[in-house]
Amino acid sequence: MLQEKTFITFNRMIAQNIYLMGFRSKKMALLSKPGQFLMIHLVGTQMDPLLARPFSVHSIKDNDILVILYKTVGKGTSLLSLSKEGDTISIIGPLGNGFPLPGKNQIPLLVAGGMGIAPLFFLSQLLINIKKYELKMFLGFSTSQEIVLFNELTSLGLDLSIATNDGSYGKKGLVTDILDQYLEKKSSIKPMIYACGPVDMLKEVSLRAISLNLTCYVSLESQMACGLGLCQGCAIKANNTTNKPYYYVCQDGPIFLAEMIDWGSL
Template sequence: MLNKTAEIISNLVVASGVYKMTLSSRELAHDSQPGQFLHIRVNPGNDPLLRRPISVHAVEDEDKISLLYGTIGRGTRLLSKKKSGEEIDVLGPLGHGFDLSEKPDRAVLVAGGMGAAPLFFVAQRLKGLVKESKLLIGAKTKEGLLSVSDFKEIGCDVWQTTEDGSAGRRGYITDLFEQALLDQTIGGSIRVYACGPKEMMARTATIAGIYNVPCEVSLEEKMACGLGACLSCVVDTIDGLKRVCKEGPVFRSDEIKW
């Protein structure tokens, strides 16, 4: 069944306005693929009414998964108040994730802000299967660079930018992307996996296109059902409108009409 209850093991603040929630569920740990999301009912009853879609951050072990989320509105703020031992109603895993069937020699992960959340799961799955995983991570400030030590711990080569220059190079993460593609310390095929603000992903898509490198992006859109019924979360693609919740959230970057 897609609809299940999962026990909260922990729900801890990891940065200002960012929380990591660990859920106990053998089924979710087994079934979830990088890029997929859970549709979470924050409270029973009518307030908040709709579920909140949150991507899977990591599979911790065979019966635990974690979510990394920002408190961006009322729903996620209420979610951040949940205590360990409480149960939450979860629909998922939902959506189409990253295509990891083909392993490149070099994986380039491009993360902007909260975009680091689903990319950690990608790095986890690619560990040991690629010659190199490079994480390009950008945020407004140093505190917004999420999970950097976790990425390093699983062997990622981490390049950082911040808009205020408080860590890494000052600027946008896309400023480093071209350089990362050209870095031939380790040769071979490249694939790009990106998640972040729309402008960042559009820029990443353009550069990946110029260098003719396969690139996938994980999109975000306001959604209601999460199941492909309501047609709220559409995105314009070269094949017409597609649903972020169903055909996405991960798309090939050259498919999207940016």
């Protein structure tokens, strides 16, 4: 874990309200693993918004630039979107556990909902680097305008299946619809699922994985004050078969096995 003040090297809109931002930190870039996150604070906005915001590492560029992918949803991200190359930001990271990698005979399968693509991009880069998987990724977006990274993922060699809620691209419906079709058709293979996206989607994916007895890792989000295990604010109810009542997303996660979570509470 490191804390650094650094400069933004780029911050550009790549789709409606969706931005890619890079900032230099060689040490943090070296340490970061897919699934881990950073606490980011714009220097000069100390009082309101008060807190840093957690962002998963989206990729590492040129070995020393950390890249995040974000959508403007509130005051913090709106301010972030206005920041420019050369502006100072404060970052703490890498934080959290990161995705465990598949075992020798496990076939990874990635499921992303909307901005859930952010950490899964980094994971897919790593997976393709270590082994020439025929990597399949299911993506769900609300509309075609929010589809990002299509070319980047395709050129990595990923096989993409896309669903949009409004049917403006790919299959009309939810990402779980196209996942279901696939799992039904390929019931002989037992993929290992990595999922990131809105909590309702993660719940649906997890419940399917549990019922099919598939290993499934989800990347969870929560309201977080510190990201460092200090405040115990980011509690998520644990499955009651464990003796821990709550997990803390920042310390115990953000990556969890599907069966660790009490999905009924979410």
